[in-house]
Amino acid sequence: xxxxxxxxxxxxxxxxxxxxxxxxxxxxxxxxxxxxxxxxxxxxxxxxxxxxxxxxxxxxxxxxxxxxxxxxxxxxxxxxxxxxxxxxx
Numbered sequence: 740x741x742x743x744x745x746x747x748x749x750x751x752x753x754x755x756x757x758x759x760x761x762x763x764x765x766x767x768x769x770x771x772x773x774x775x776x777x778x779x780x781x782x783x784x785x786x787x788x789x790x791x792x793x794x795x796x797x798x799x800x801x802x803x804x805x806x807x808x809x810x811x812x813x814x815x816x817x818x819x820x821x822x823x824x825x826x827x828x
Contacts, residue, residue: 766799767822769813772806781806796824 774791777784780803794813796804807813817824
């Protein structure tokens, strides 16, 4: 967030909580993950063989929503829940 309207004034960045609140309930992001990292985000998920490429949908605040084996399936799930998706690189 820029405070003031001059290019010479100091900028005060958003706090992590302010940044997450911007998209709360409206924006989710797609994060590619590997199967060995699945349980860190989704502790209740079953153990999978390592090395599988998965995709996680996380809320703007970083809360895990759902995981899928294809990006397309995740995008469709987000649409069904009226979430706008962005990719995380």
